[in-house]
Amino acid sequence: SKNFKLAVVGGDGIGPEVTAEALKVLDAVSATQGITFDKTEFDLGAARWHKTGDTLPDEELEAIRGHDAILLGAIGDPTVPSGVLERGLLLKLRFTLDHYVNLRPSKIYPSVGSPLANPGEVDFVVVREGTEGPYVGNGGALRVGTPAEIATEVSVNTAYGVERVVRDAFARAQARPRRKLTLVHKNNVLVHAGHLWKRTVDAVATEFPEVAVDYLHVDAATIFLVTDPARFDVIVTDNLFGDILTDLAAAITGGIGLAASANINPDRSVPSMFEPVHGSAPDIAGQQKADPTAAILSAALLCEHLGLVGAARAIEAAVTADIEERTGAPRTTAEIGDAITKRAAG
């Protein structure tokens, strides 16, 4: 049987609760597929920071690097100054492990529906660049706290970084039935970065003649996500636009409780990281109120990335079947996890 080393970072708030359910499902599925996951838990997040002041020490980062994949719950807590854990832990993992493809699929399950009246058939994926843009922390402040304060956050876009994620997005579009790619940017205002993205998409498009290419400014994209989300197939966009669009995408497709994500470095010798799009939701932490479905679907993305396609399909099928039978009666986090686990185990 094939054995995979899995680094587990439950993190903050509801993170550990939803991660526990994703692990249950992974274990049940691997038993049916002749694979095993050897798990190492890493105590990282708000509690650790309060105890020791550490966010992600180098030894732990190196230990994580030795795994095949990372399953992450959620990071962030109101008792920690904003940005400390986000930058020092979550973004440090994404940046150091060069997770340049931040993959965020969205689809409407007929039985869940959407807050939109007539959304049509919605099934798209956002390929969000994961290592550049305004997230790099290239900024500064002058004369802080004075009326003359100046704060800058510089968006960094490199030809290398844009091209590799655009190429990945084209390859994904090519492999999907509709073969459509939409670049989202704001190249009428952010002309330097915007033109680099546009030129890159135009250049890579010549290698993928079967993929239809579209362009939307990000503001227009938010309109279409609400008025005509079925038009989208693959969206490729920068780190910050992708962050915002994928919350909107989650909101129109069954909510944040279902939105899964993958932080991918296609080089499989480096661990990719799988996490729900949602945050740590400290207001409901520890109460078994969180929906673990997004974490469980993230585990399916993990299997898919590792080439465990049978396991990925089994998890997705179990989730779909569970979703189809949701009646609206409240279930605990563990009850949802158990129900999906039972189905996934066949």
Ligand code: IPM
């Ligand atoms: C996400 C989150 C993170 C992001 C935060 C917590 C740093 O919102 O994964 O979408 O902005 O990328």
Ligand code: MN
């Ligand atoms: Mn976000």
